[in-house]
Amino acid sequence: MTRRTRGTSAGLDRIRIAAAAVALVDRDGLDRFGVRRLADDLGVDPMSIYHHIKGKAALLDAISEAVIAEMDTGTKEAPHDWEQVARQTAHNYRKMAYRHPRVFPLLATRPQNSPAALAALEHLIAAMRQAGLPDQITADAPMALFGFLNGYLLAVLSGSPDRPAIDATAYPTMAALAPLQADFGSAAEFDRLLDTVLSGIRDRATRQATH
Amino acid sequence: MTRRTRGTSAGLDRIRIAAAAVALVDRDGLDRFGVRRLADDLGVDPMSIYHHIKGKAALLDAISEAVIAEMDTGTKEAPHDWEQVARQTAHNYRKMAYRHPRVFPLLATRPQNSPAALAALEHLIAAMRQAGLPDQITADAPMALFGFLNGYLLAVLSGSPDRPAIDATAYPTMAALAPLQADFGSAAEFDRLLDTVLSGIRDRATRQATH
DNA sequence: CTTCTGAAACCTACGTCGTAGATTTCCCTG
DNA sequence: CAGGGAAATCTACGACGTAGGTTTCAGAAG
Numbered sequence: 306m307t308r309r310t311r312g313t314s315a316g317l318d319r320i321r322i323a324a325a326a327v328a329l330v331d332r333d334g335l336d337r338f339g340v341r342r343l344a345d346d347l348g349v350d351p352m353s354i355y356h357h358i359k360g361k362a363a364l365l366d367a368i369s370e371a372v373i374a375e376m377d378t379g380t381k382e383a384p385h386d387w388e389q390v391a392r393q394t395a396h397n398y399r400k401m402a403y404r405h406p407r408v409f410p411l412l413a414t415r416p417q418n419s420p421a422a423l424a425a426l427e428h429l430i431a432a433m434r435q436a437g438l439p440d441q442i443t444a445d446a447p448m449a450l451f452g453f454l455n456g457y458l459l460a461v462l463s464g465s466p467d468r469p470a471i472d473a474t475a476y477p478t479m480a481a482l483a484p485l486q487a488d489f490g491s492a493a494e495f496d497r498l499l500d501t502v503l504s505g506i507r508d509r510a511t512r513q514a515t516h
Numbered sequence: 517m518t519r520r521t522r523g524t525s526a527g528l529d530r531i532r533i534a535a536a537a538v539a540l541v542d543r544d545g546l547d548r549f550g551v552r553r554l555a556d557d558l559g560v561d562p563m564s565i566y567h568h569i570k571g572k573a574a575l576l577d578a579i580s581e582a583v584i585a586e587m588d589t590g591t592k593e594a595p596h597d598w599e600q601v602a603r604q605t606a607h608n609y610r611k612m613a614y615r616h617p618r619v620f621p622l623l624a625t626r627p628q629n630s631p632a633a634l635a636a637l638e639h640l641i642a643a644m645r646q647a648g649l650p651d652q653i654t655a656d657a658p659m660a661l662f663g664f665l666n667g668y669l670l671a672v673l674s675g676s677p678d679r680p681a682i683d684a685t686a687y688p689t690m691a692a693l694a695p696l697q698a699d700f701g702s703a704a705e706f707d708r709l710l711d712t713v714l715s716g717i718r719d720r721a722t723r724q725a726t727h
Numbered sequence: 728c729t730t731c732t733g734a735a736a737c738c739t740a741c742g743t744c745g746t747a748g749a750t751t752t753c754c755c756t757g
Numbered sequence: 758c759a760g761g762g763a764a765a766t767c768t769a770c771g772a773c774g775t776a777g778g779t780t781t782c783a784g785a786a787g
Binding site: 414420424426430431443445454459469477498500501505506512 | 621624625626627629631634635637638641642645651652653654655656659660662663664665666667668670671674675676680682686687688689690693696697705708709711712713714715716717718719720723
């Protein structure tokens with residue numbers, strides 16, 4: 306009963322494969338991910354996967370696409386204030402990242418061209434434009450916001466669970482401020498940093514408007 | 517003449533290995549990087565490398581350490597205005613990233629605990645503290661700045677050389693603003709986004725001071 | 728001058744990986 | 758009932774990371 310006979314259907318398709326791949330990365334991490342292990346999880350011959358997804362690189366694309374698609378709930382509401390849209394998007398993104406910490410490096414590294422990702426961007430900059438923000442600042446906002454989100458979440462999620470203590474004599478200021486960084490990775494820290502980035506966008510907008 | 521006799525020195529050490537590894541990643545990319553190819557470049561047996569660096573993971577650590585160390589020129593000047601320090605650090609970081617675009621994902625993914633990296637951080641937050649910025653904002657600044665730098669540079673450097681055109685009917689606002697994103701990856705765009713982040717830090721500081 | 732010792736390098740071998748190419752089986756259409 | 762395409766498996770190849778053993782040499786100890 307170990308293996309299927311040769312021509313019978315195994316019910317494989319892109320969706321099922323991507324879901325199993327996400328589960329495998331969540332469980333074992335990116336290093337241990339591979340076509341053969343994925344085939345084992347699916348109870349299938351490794352080469353069967355290639356009839357639906359053309360190679361390992363495409364598999365990684367499918368993983369990031371699946372994880373992004375899982376995130377797009379609740380963006381269909383009426384257009385709010387652009388800052389509310391940005392905050393909501395950022396928090397949804399963070400939630401997704403914490404659900405799949407070992408998948409996240411894939412998202413931060415690869416360009417995101419999936420419909421779900423583009424729709425979220427369109428929603429955000431449409432709200433900014435409707436609010437009357439200068440076009441150049443609106444055009445720059447996605448890179449500023451998602452640049453920060455990707456870099457910050459990458460640092461938080463791939464940081465070692467026990468952060469090394471700092472040498473107080475070599476780096477006195479860092480040592481003095483260390484207590485204020487004790488909530489590393491917390492929602493409170495995230496809110497502070499997100500506020501900083503959004504403040505920057507707002508500030509640049511008002512400066513350019515009055516100039 | 518193909519191979520060395522067995523006990524003779526090949527002049528290997530951690531420095532030479534790391535330099536060759538950086539050159540190999542620069543040339544062939546992270547996917548093609550491996551112990552055997554590195555040994556070929558060095559004219560050496562693969563296992564010889566293990567007497568100086570204990571495994572592939574440690575090799576990647578050595579690569580990122582070498583690239584960071586190459587960056588620390590010019591931080592020994594007198595303490596300037598904190599914004600000048602931040603801008604200088606950011607520009608140095610960007611220069612390094614553009615010199616080694618295929619190494620950069622390594623830096624953005626791994627926590628940076630090398631002395632060179634810590635010294636740059638200490639320099640930055642010392643300048644902020646001396647300028648009288650609130651401690652919490654100073655403590656948050658490194659994550660805000662390097663979060664942005666890592667995420668943004670990752671997007672710029674690993675983006676495909678030909679960016680896909682956007683669907684004007686599905687995403688009208690993005691299509692309308694596309695001309696303003698034409699300088700993707702340029703120094704001008706970088707300066708605008710860096711200004712945004714630094715404005716956010718400054719703005720938060722003044723708001724907290726007057727509050 | 729001889730002997731010992733440790734380091735540096737190489738050689739062999741094992742299990743794993745991604746995937747190209749050929750083969751088998753099923754299902755659907757004519 | 759014939760045949761063709763789709764889905765799955767089987768086989769095989771080259772490359773990878775690295776554990777364990779072997780060889781050689783330089784310098785210290787006697």
